[in-house]
Amino acid sequence: GVSLTIGAKTSSTGTIFGSVTNIQVAEALAKIGFEIDRKIISIKESVKEVGQYKATLKLHKEVSVEIPFEVVSE
Numbered sequence: 001g002v003s004l005t006i007g008a009k010t011s012s013t014g015t016i017f018g019s020v021t022n023i024q025v026a027e028a029l030a031k032i033g034f035e036i037d038r039k040i041i042s043i044k045e046s047v048k049e050v051g052q053y054k055a056t057l058k059l060h061k062e063v064s065v066e067i068p069f070e071v072v073s074e
Helices: 022-033
Strands: 006-010 015-020 047-049 049-056 064-073
Touching: 006 015, 006 022, 022 064
Parallel strands: 006 064
Antiparallel strands: 015 047, 049 064
16 A cells, blocks of 8 residues: 655656666655665666656565555656
């Protein structure tokens, strides 16, 4: 039931300067009260534009959780 919004600096076309990584996802989770180690967060696709994405948290060998997040322009 967690949904994140991550702000990123973008160009006028919506392309992000750099990319959104697991570090930004971990920081967004920390803001809402979940201290998650960034090493267990994986993002399958490269996040280089604004839009909807999913991050996977590998909590245990057989337990993983998908968290949707949205990248918006700052």
